[in-house]
Amino acid sequence: MRSTLPTFNEVWQQQLRSCLLNTWPSADVKFLIACSGGMDSMLLLHVMSALFPHKIRAIYINHQLQQPSASWGEFVRLECEKLNLNCVVAEVDVQNGNLENQARIARYQAFEQHIAPDEILVLAHHQQDQAETVLLHLFSGSGVDGLSAMRIHDPRTHLNIWRPLLNLSREQISQWVKQHHIAYIQDPTNFDTHYDRAWCRETLWPLLQSRFPQMQQAISRSSLLMQDAAEILAEVAQQDLKLCGDADQLDLKLLQQLSMPRQRQLLSNWIKGQAAYRPSLATVERIQSEVIAAKSDARSALHHAGFYYLRYQNVLYKVSKAEYLAQQQSPVPQELSVFLNQKIKLAAGEFCIEQQAWGLSWELLEQPLSVMPRIGGEKIHLHGRVGHWPLKKAIQAAQIFPWQRHQIQILSKDNVMLGVFTPKGFWLAESQYNQQHGWQPQLLFSTP
Incomplete structure (x- = not known):
């Protein structure tokens, strides 16, 4: 009996090419295929190798969570060898915590480590994966972003992701794998209902689908609507950020x-x-x-x-x-000797010794000077102002953030305050060491 599903050659190659041209018109684009050895990623690997034979390579992530995981990596490597493709087998360490989340974090860190600047990461997520993701996000109390689930084109800070199978059903993928006799492996954790996604797929999915046969397509449409809503909200948030x-x-x-x-x-x-x-x-x-x-x-x-x-x-x-x-670690007292045009690094930032219209005596150059952390209670007579002022008040007036005040250091000579190094610059104090056309430390850049 002939299947009612379209064959791979009739439909999907055209869809894939169209999606690629609409998303990345550049002829220079290359692809890194994430391949677990499962049915979906093996079909993706074969199709991409047929369409773009000189522009792809594969990566298998060994999470080291199951005894046969190394042999699965060898399977992927050998299949890539048959297709004349390079394959990276990357081992990762999965941290303690929610196993599914930590495995995903480790996997994406490996992708970022191995992907080249001119490559797009291609993932084999399909329509049922999308619907499951929406349901799991709904159960965890997600908002619009979470219910948007996965996007076909997903640009991130360090990765550019493409999911060309996202609108295709698992039934289509399964039939095409059979039609083309593509070998693949079956991960037993896909059926272990201890994991949320496997429980959703094996226990919840059949129950819901028996009542709502078009549930998969309907949930996928909802995710697209949520993606539109998320983009609108993001535009509003950007406008509000610019305002605030x-x-x-x-x-x-x-x-x-x-x-x-x-x-x-x-x-x-x-x-x-x-x-x-x-x-x-x-x-x-x-x-x-x-x-x-x-x-x-x-x-x-x-x-x-x-x-x-x-x-x-x-x-x-x-x-x-x-x-x-x-701020929990104040700088230690130190002795400093400077010369003209010297650059010095202190807690507040990097300074350069430069001639100014008014500054410190040239006699102080190359002489030992003390640099002390602020301890509280100090007073300063700022150059050009009348009278002494609590240093604390000067710091508040300059709006130096509380978490940066540990960077403030006092420059002195024989217990005479010469000035103060701050994240806002050097403050010259009135003293017998001042003169016209003297020198001052000038802030080049502040410490973050």
Whole structure:
């Protein structure tokens, strides 16, 4: 009995070529095929090798979680050899935690490590994979982005991903594999319902499909609609970001003029930054309640995914973990001897010794000077101002962030304050060592 499914040669080669030309018209594009040895990726490997024989290579990721995983890698390598394709077999270490999530993280890290700048990563996800992803994201409480699931063309910071099978059913793929006698391996974990995706596929899917036979296509359509909605929300969030700040800070007065849903969307996009995934709703709400809504004199800070989020003078800042924690280590006292045009690196940044209209005496060059960390309670008589001023007040007036104040160092000679090194530059103090056309350290760039 003749199958009602179209044959591979009748339909899919034309679809694949059309998709490629619409997405990447450049003739210079090359492909890295992620091949697990399973049915879907082996069909993809064979088709791509037939269509673009000189522009592809393959990569097999050995997660080292199953005893036969090394032999599966050898199977993929030998199949690639038959097709005259280069194949990378990459071993990864999967960290503790949710096994599926950690395996995915390790896999994508390996992709980023091995992909060439002119290559596109090609994945064999199909329509049922897409529908399963939507269901799993729905069960985990995802928003519009999560329900958008996977995209055919998915440009990321370090990867450009293409999923040419995404609109094709598993039945089509299975038939084409049989028609072309393509060998493949079967991973037993695909049927282990201990894992969420396998449970969804083996237990939930048949039940739902018995009631809703067109469920797969319907869920795929929903994901496309969610992708449109996500793009619209992203455009609005970009407009709001331009209004309220930039990638590193948000003006809270402007942010709070937006409706609460737009505030949440903007914060979610802003926190995500260049990461692959958005933060959870709970994380966004914690930043709203614990940081934004904290008392004005509170120094609340919330850590998430390598950054600290904190408020200073009605602005919300996103600060790297390394920069924020650096304040716990004050610079040690040191002795310094400088000469003209010398570049020196201090806690606050890099400075250059230059002649200025007013500065320090030339007699101090190449003489031992003390550089001491600020300890609190110091007073400074800033050059050009009347009277002494608490250094703390000068720092506040200059709006130096609290998490950068550990970088401040005092330059002195025989216990006479000559000036202060800060992330905003060198502040010259009034002293008997000042003169016209003297020298000063000029800030070249601040320490992050």
